[in-house]
Amino acid sequence: MRPLSIRARVLYLAIVFAVLLVGSVTLATYFFVADGMASSAQNTTWRLTRLASQAVAKATTTAKLQAASEGLFGEDREQEAFRLLMRTVPDLFTVGAVEEGAFALYVQDADESQFRLVWFSDDRAVVDDADGLVQTLSDRQPLQTGPVDRDLLTGMFTRADLGKYIVHVPLDLPDNMAGVIDVVYLPTREEGILDSARSPMFIVGVFAMMIAVLMMQVIMGWVLSLVDNVRTAADSVDAGQLDVRLPEEGEHEIADLAKSLNALIDRLRRRAEAQTRFVADASHELATPVAGIRGYVNILRAWGAEDPAMREEAIAAIDRESRRMARLCSDLLSMIRSEGVLDFRNVRYDINAASREVLAGAATRYIDRNLEFVGPDEGPLWLYGDPDRIEEALAILVDNSCKYTEAGGRVQLATRRHRDRVIVEVSDTGIGIPEKDLSSIFERFYRSDASRSQETGGFGLGLPIAKHIIDASGGMIWVRSKVGSGTTFTISLSRNRAKEPKE
Ligand SMILES: Nc1ncnc2c1ncn2[C@@H]1O[C@H](COP(=O)(O)OP(=O)(O)OP(=O)(O)O)[C@@H](O)[C@H]1O
Ligand SMILES: [Mg+2]
Incomplete structure (x- = not known):
């Protein structure tokens, strides 16, 4: 099977990336909103709880006062107050903001074993939680028992269901009776908000995904068009252009x-x-x-x-x-x-010994020229490199000196140390090189006019070879010359172990 193209890979990646990114942003937004709705429901529940207990407390006081004003005393007054309170209870919870909730009033039996449901605003308010009622009375403080475990993803894919908020509130009633009012809040308003956010969130999410994928494709298209230019050029080079x-x-x-x-x-x-x-x-x-x-x-x-x-x-x-x-x-x-660069060695050798060998070779070849050869006579001067190659370069220079020096002249090879380098000088008292030729003599096949006319028979390849060897050894070569009085080629080589030879 052919591997996928970069464009297809980026498309898949963009889709995965967009789904992950947009999905997580949507999810986070949703959790944020759902959490806000839940705490709003919680606040409403406690507000209702406060309102309910205040209303009952106020109504209790009113009932007691009214019983007293009727001239009743002791047990009778308490019983009358309880009866009056029970009569006013339904009105307490049908006015104003209290209407948002549902309420149920339980009264404990005289033997403190059972709770009696004496009134409820509607069916929603009736929750079967006898243990909760008992605990509320023994703790003497409001007890919230709902909602139990809200579904985390409620409203994300289905209708929102934030549960039922329930608080049991203990009451002190006349006639030494104990009661509990259940405050129940059904957060339909908050659930409605969550439900209405679902479609826009989905649409925005899908749009964001599409835009992310599209943008990535556009950017990728641009990058690939640049790469295509490079490929076209590479093809042209391949075709020899x-x-x-x-x-x-x-x-x-x-x-x-x-x-x-x-x-x-x-x-x-x-x-x-x-x-x-x-x-x-x-x-x-x-x-x-x-x-x-x-x-x-x-x-x-x-x-x-x-x-x-x-x-x-x-x-x-x-x-x-x-x-x-x-x-x-x-x-x-x-x-x-x-x-070729492969056969350059990197060994320690004595440049003085190498120089003497080169001079001795030239002396035998040019024995009939009656030249004076002067070489380094001091002890060893060590450096690193390829001795064969360096000797080859020196032989080329000494050969030129012999060829371009009149009989009786002098050919000298001198060496010296300069910091971490070795300087080798090949000088002669020959015909010299005209100034105009100095910049060209290292080019292949270049020969100065003077030497062309001579019967020395060279091709102009010696110096380019020598320069290549010196360059590849990490050294430098330069020339000084004066027509009629002589020429000096100077080579500077590093004494240390050479780096990889250059091309
Ligand atoms: N020591 C020297 N004295 C005078 N001229 C020189 C000297 N060395 C080089 N030249 C000039 O530089 C030219 C190039 O030298 P190079 O060694 O490259 O070629 P060649 O000696 O002419 O031929 P080949 O070395 O290929 O046999 C020579 O032709 C000569 O004109
Ligand atoms: Mg030569």
Whole structure:
């Protein structure tokens, strides 16, 4: 099965996220409202309780006064007061704010064993709770017994039901009777509010979910369109178009990615251009000896049979040109090899010993040039790197000094320590390099005019190879020269263990 696309994943995620977020916000809002309604019902219940006990107390006093005014005394007065009170009770609870509740009046029997329901405002007020009545009288204070365990989600999906609020209130009645008035409040008003909030809450919730999903999709669409631009550009690069540029506008991660990719494309383009230039230069360099050989072959064909001197000269020239080609091929190979980074070692070696070896090699090769070779004669100077590669670079420099110095001149290799670096100087008393050429001599196939005219037969590959080796070893190379008096190449190398070689 094909894995889900990012767009589909984000859509699912957005839906889950929206449901969770909107769901929890709705739920929290609902609990908040439901809790408010419950406490409002609670407040109403206690208000009714206060009103009821005040009304009964007032009516009791009135009844007692009226009984007294009728000229009754003792037991008779108390009984009359009780009777008068019982008569006024129904009126007490049918006026004003008290109407909100339902009430029932219980009177305890003389033997204190049973409660008698003497009056109730309506059926809602009759709750069967004999134990509660007994406890109320023994505690002598109001006792709330309802509602029991309110359903937490009431009104969320079904009609709201906040329960029945019940308070038993103890009463002192005339004639030494004890009674309890039950105050019952049915919170229909609060339940109505909860019920009326249900539909709007549902509609707002669904809308909020849809908006959240839509917004996420819009944002995702924008991000994916940016990614699509990057992909299109990558496809073009794949098709060989290295001049594409990705749009870098904006301050976001995709723009950063585009910048990195643009840098990568630039690097690829520069490398491709360098390669093209290199191949063009190399074939141009090869074309010269090939043209020479073909010319001499034609000479041989035309005059070779008759003119032995001409034949010898042509054969010698063909020999020279083919050697030159062979050398160029070997230089090209060594150049390509030097660009590989894998075979750079990192070992401890003595640069003075390496320098002496390089000089000794050059001295045997240029034995007929009558040059003076001066090398470092002090003890070991240790540093880290690849001794073979560094010797190769030094050999290139010493080779140039030998080639571009007149007979009797001097070629010197000196080393010294400078802080945590080693400085190596290859100097000569040769022909020097013209100032205009100094910036170009490290480029491939570059040769100054003076050396072109010379019979030294180089290709302009030595210095680029040397520079690559020094760069890859974490070092630096620079040159000072004066036409007619000599040239000094200076190399600075770190003495410490080198980091990963650079590309
Ligand atoms: N010590 C030097 N004295 C005078 N000119 C130099 C010296 N070293 C380098 N050059 C100049 O720099 C050019 C480039 O040197 P490089 O070593 O790259 O090539 P090359 O010596 O001409 O050929 P190759 O080294 O490939 O055989 C030389 O052609 C020469 O003009
Ligand atoms: Mg050279």
